[in-house]
Amino acid sequence: MIRINEMFKKLYKISLVVLLAIFLLYVFNEIHDLASKSYLSEHYISKGVQETGAINLVTSVLYDYRSFDTLGEATVILTASAILAFLVPLRKVAMHGTKFLIIVHQTMIFIVPYLAVLGSYLILFGHLNPGGGFVGGVVLALIPIVMTITYCIEFSEYKFKPNIKTLLEDLGSICFIILGLFGIVTGSNFLASGQSNLGLGNPGELISGGLILCLNIIIGIKVGAGMAKIFNSLIKGE
Amino acid sequence: MEILYFIVIFLFCLGIYTIISQKNLIKIVIGFTIVESSLILLLILVGYKPGGTAPILDKVYQIVVDPISQALALTSIVIGGSVTAVMLMLVIKIQKRYGTLNIDKIRKLHG
Amino acid sequence: MELAVWVIILPLLTGFLLGISKLYFNKILFPLVMSSAIIYLYLLILVIQNSNPPKLYSIGNWGLLGINLMVDPFSSMFLLIIAILFISVIVFSMKYIKMNKHKYFIFTYLMIAGIAGMVLTADLFNLYVFLEVSSMSSYALSAFKKTDKGIEGTFKYLIMSTFGSFFILLATILTYYLTGTLNIAEVSLGFQDIPFMIKSMLMCLFVFGYVIKIGLVPMHAWLPDAYEDSPIPYNVFSSGLVMKSAIYALIRVLYIIFGIEFLSESGILNIFVYWGVITFIISHFLAFQQSNLIRLLAYSSIAQIGYIIVGLFVGSEKGLIGGSFHILNHAIMKGALFLVVGIFYYSLKSVKIEDIKEMGYKYPIISFIFVINALAIVGLPPFNGFMSKWLIVEAALESGFVYPAFFILVGTFLSLTYYLKVIIKLYTKTEEKIITKVPLALKIPTIFVGSLCIVFGIVPSLPLSLINNIPKFLLDNSEYVRILLGG
Numbered sequence: 001m002i003r004i005n006e007m008f009k010k011l012y013k014i015s016l017v018v019l020l021a022i023f024l025l026y027v028f029n030e031i032h033d034l035a036s037k038s039y040l041s042e043h044y045i046s047k048g049v050q051e052t053g054a055i056n057l058v059t060s061v062l063y064d065y066r067s068f069d070t071l072g073e074a075t076v077i078l079t080a081s082a083i084l085a086f087l088v089p090l091r092k093v094a095m096h097g098t099k100f101l102i103i104v105h106q107t108m109i110f111i112v113p114y115l116a117v118l119g120s121y122l123i124l125f126g127h128l129n130p131g132g133g134f135v136g137g138v139v140l141a142l143i144p145i146v147m148t149i150t151y152c153i154e155f156s157e158y159k160f161k162p163n164i165k166t167l168l169e170d171l172g173s174i175c176f177i178i179l180g181l182f183g184i185v186t187g188s189n190f191l192a193s194g195q196s197n198l199g200l201g202n203p204g205e206l207i208s209g210g211l212i213l214c215l216n217i218i219i220g221i222k223v224g225a226g227m228a229k230i231f232n233s234l235i236k237g238e
Numbered sequence: 239m240e241i242l243y244f245i246v247i248f249l250f251c252l253g254i255y256t257i258i259s260q261k262n263l264i265k266i267v268i269g270f271t272i273v274e275s276s277l278i279l280l281l282i283l284v285g286y287k288p289g290g291t292a293p294i295l296d297k298v299y300q301i302v303v304d305p306i307s308q309a310l311a312l313t314s315i316v317i318g319g320s321v322t323a324v325m326l327m328l329v330i331k332i333q334k335r336y337g338t339l340n341i342d343k344i345r346k347l348h349g
Numbered sequence: 350m351e352l353a354v355w356v357i358i359l360p361l362l363t364g365f366l367l368g369i370s371k372l373y374f375n376k377i378l379f380p381l382v383m384s385s386a387i388i389y390l391y392l393l394i395l396v397i398q399n400s401n402p403p404k405l406y407s408i409g410n411w412g413l414l415g416i417n418l419m420v421d422p423f424s425s426m427f428l429l430i431i432a433i434l435f436i437s438v439i440v441f442s443m444k445y446i447k448m449n450k451h452k453y454f455i456f457t458y459l460m461i462a463g464i465a466g467m468v469l470t471a472d473l474f475n476l477y478v479f480l481e482v483s484s485m486s487s488y489a490l491s492a493f494k495k496t497d498k499g500i501e502g503t504f505k506y507l508i509m510s511t512f513g514s515f516f517i518l519l520a521t522i523l524t525y526y527l528t529g530t531l532n533i534a535e536v537s538l539g540f541q542d543i544p545f546m547i548k549s550m551l552m553c554l555f556v557f558g559y560v561i562k563i564g565l566v567p568m569h570a571w572l573p574d575a576y577e578d579s580p581i582p583y584n585v586f587s588s589g590l591v592m593k594s595a596i597y598a599l600i601r602v603l604y605i606i607f608g609i610e611f612l613s614e615s616g617i618l619n620i621f622v623y624w625g626v627i628t629f630i631i632s633h634f635l636a637f638q639q640s641n642l643i644r645l646l647a648y649s650s651i652a653q654i655g656y657i658i659v660g661l662f663v664g665s666e667k668g669l670i671g672g673s674f675h676i677l678n679h680a681i682m683k684g685a686l687f688l689v690v691g692i693f694y695y696s697l698k699s700v701k702i703e704d705i706k707e708m709g710y711k712y713p714i715i716s717f718i719f720v721i722n723a724l725a726i727v728g729l730p731p732f733n734g735f736m737s738k739w740l741i742v743e744a745a746l747e748s749g750f751v752y753p754a755f756f757i758l759v760g761t762f763l764s765l766t767y768y769l770k771v772i773i774k775l776y777t778k779t780e781e782k783i784i785t786k787v788p789l790a791l792k793i794p795t796i797f798v799g800s801l802c803i804v805f806g807i808v809p810s811l812p813l814s815l816i817n818n819i820p821k822f823l824l825d826n827s828e829y830v831r832i833l834l835g836g
Contacts, residue, residue, distance in 0.1 A: 057293035057305035072478035080320035170368035
């Protein structure tokens with residue numbers, strides 16, 4: 001009797017999902033047939049470079065046209081890392097990992113500078129190349145994460161103090177808002193860069209794109225600190 | 239091109255099925271990440287144009303893919319990652335307190 | 350309007366500053382929180398006063414290329430709820446929260462920022478981002494006590510809420526695919542020449558996502574669990590603002606993007622009216638069985654959401670006014686009830702209905718506040734709950750929904766039974782027991798919020814002068830669209 005019940009439940013769930021799949025198939029099919037209009041993206045593609053000064057259009061959308069979304073996103077990461085730091089127990093935990101050979105330790109010393117250079121390159125050239133604050137920040141966060149894995153959590157937290165990470169995160173978010181207020185001070189709106197008589201520079205050079213470069217650096221540092229904090233909290237919780 | 243939409247639907251439904259049918263908390267979280275990836279894939283597909291280049295205009299290109307949907311994809315990756323991190327933390331907490339990951343055995347609440 | 354953006358960034362800024370002050374200057378918590386709350390109150394009043402006709406603010410001065418904020422009467426009513434609840438709850442939690450004060454205030458401020466962002470934004474994806482901001486802080490606050498029940502309830506809440514978000518995100522992506530834009534006004538214009546079938550399917554996805562976040566009856570199970578073991582000041586926000594902001598988003602999407610003609614044509618209005626009726630009938634029955642006061646209030650919240658849904662989806666001007674007024678009234682009444690329960694918990698360390706015996710004699714004023722708010726939430730005449738419920742009943746009768754109107758009266762009697770049960774317990778004599786003395790800082794905000802229920806009941810024209818403007822911009826979306834397009 002119980003087994004029949006189980007079977008029935010499973011069939012019910014499968015049929016529910018199959019119905020959902022048919023529904024979505026129908027929707028996608030119908031939508032795909034309609035000619036999609038895209039004047040907004042065409043405007044970004046044709047005018048985006050001269051309006052924002054960044055040749056990486058994804059960055060220009062993320063940090064200029066829709067920079068308010070990015071502020072919300074940064075807040076989400078900050079909230080997540082704050083929740084995790086709040087939920088981990090206060091007591092010290094000993095991390096019992098595997099003992100690595102000397103090869104691993106030696107490779108670590110080689111890897112860390114590369115990670116630092118790669119991360120800063122991704123952040124600084126975010127408006128010219130693929131990359132940007134989020135990607136670069138995650139690469140930078142790999143340094144403390146690798147340290148945690150190969151040595152131990154104490155070493156990683158000795159090198160990068162948790163308080164400093166929290167400070168960087170909060171300061172990063174505050175700087176984001178202050179840079180946004182810069183637009184109001186110059187007589188335009190919140191988070192205006194190209195619109196507020198700020199020199200955009202020549203597209204393609206390193207110092208160009210108005211606020212985009214500054215926002216990239218801030219977001220990079222903030223995301224790096226936040227990710228490292230999230231990883232360490234998860235390890236400590238375990 | 240068309241086949242990718244089928245993959246989106248397949249992944250979405252697979253994730254939903256994982257969420258509603260599995261008993262193990264970690265597997266439920268995996269289901270959530272599957273759904274998330276399907277939505278990110280959908281965002282990339284929505285902006286795709288056949289033969290388009292990435293939206294980095296260092297010289298003049300004929301066809302460029304839609305930059306907006308890629309920016310939206312980045313946003314949803316970040317949000318999804320944060321939610322997954324919080325979820326995993328709660329799973330760790332539940333495992334510490336109840337000593338099990340089976341969702342049927344976690345029943346302090348009732349009503 | 351310059352001030353609109355400050356409504357969002359001031360709480361964000363305060364939250365981040367609190368994060369720094371936790372590390373280095375522990376002392377400035379009180380002055381920072383209080384001064385920020387008072388400035389915020391002033392700011393909100395200024396914004397609410399200037400909300401008619403609606404004002405537009407373009408982030409980054411991009412116009413239609415970027416993200417716009419818009420203050421219209423419906424959003425300014427939500428700002429009014431924030432203004433009333435925020436200052437009272439901040440004063441209340443100053444004394445109530447003893448552990449991890451900094452974290453509590455950080456999450457509260459970020460949650461308020463998320464809700465303000467949801468209420469003000471006029472961009473579909475931005476709506477989703479701020480929905481996540483407010484939900485993330487909401488998860489944190491709901492797990493704040495770190496007890497077993499709290500963690501488990503939060504996990505359920507997180508699972509259900511994220512499940513809903515996926516459908517909202519899917520619908521947003523498909524909308525972008527169809528129209529090539531995310532601005533609500535342009536989406537609304539672009540939707541005019543889209544076939545009926547596709548529109549109704551997209552609407553199904555939006556509705557399913559938001560209904561999980563609201564907690565209508567088949568998807569309501571997470572809500573009492575998330576409430577049960579979370580700090581009580583957070584419950585005030587949760588039932589007053591977090592659930593309501595999801596309703597706000599649903600109404601905004603359905604009425605502005607799809608338009609009232611499409612809604613009545615597709616029959617979703619009828620479905621929602623009967624769904625609301627089922628919701629409040631079932632949750633009244635569930636509330637009757639509870640022995641825990643917080644769970645009882647949580648089920649009662651779901652029931653009141655049912656009334657609000659009936660009012661908002663009747664589809665007439667009067668219904669919208671009644672539903673919106675009930676949103677405001679429910680936030681005040683439930684806020685006062687939760688604050689009173691918070692005081693009981695502070696002095697008794699228990700929220701069982703059995704344990705609150707004789708509190709009516711120990712705290713006469715506080716218990717009186719509880720009694721009048723309970724009677725107001727039931728819908729008895731001199732109070733504000735009666736006004737809005739009466740408007741909803743009238744609107745339902747005018748639009749031909751005779752059975753829903755009848756069931757609202759039945760629901761009133763059902764809710765009277767379980768609230769009377771609590772009130773009788775409150776005034777039952779029992780043997781002496783030890784109670785902690787309650788400081789004045791907890792009593793004053795409770796009395797303030799509780800007395801508003803009498804004020805709004807006797808002088809309903811005070812909030813109604815704001816609320817009467819709401820249907821103009823919701824029933825006819827062309828006005829809203831025109832202003833948003835910059836005309």
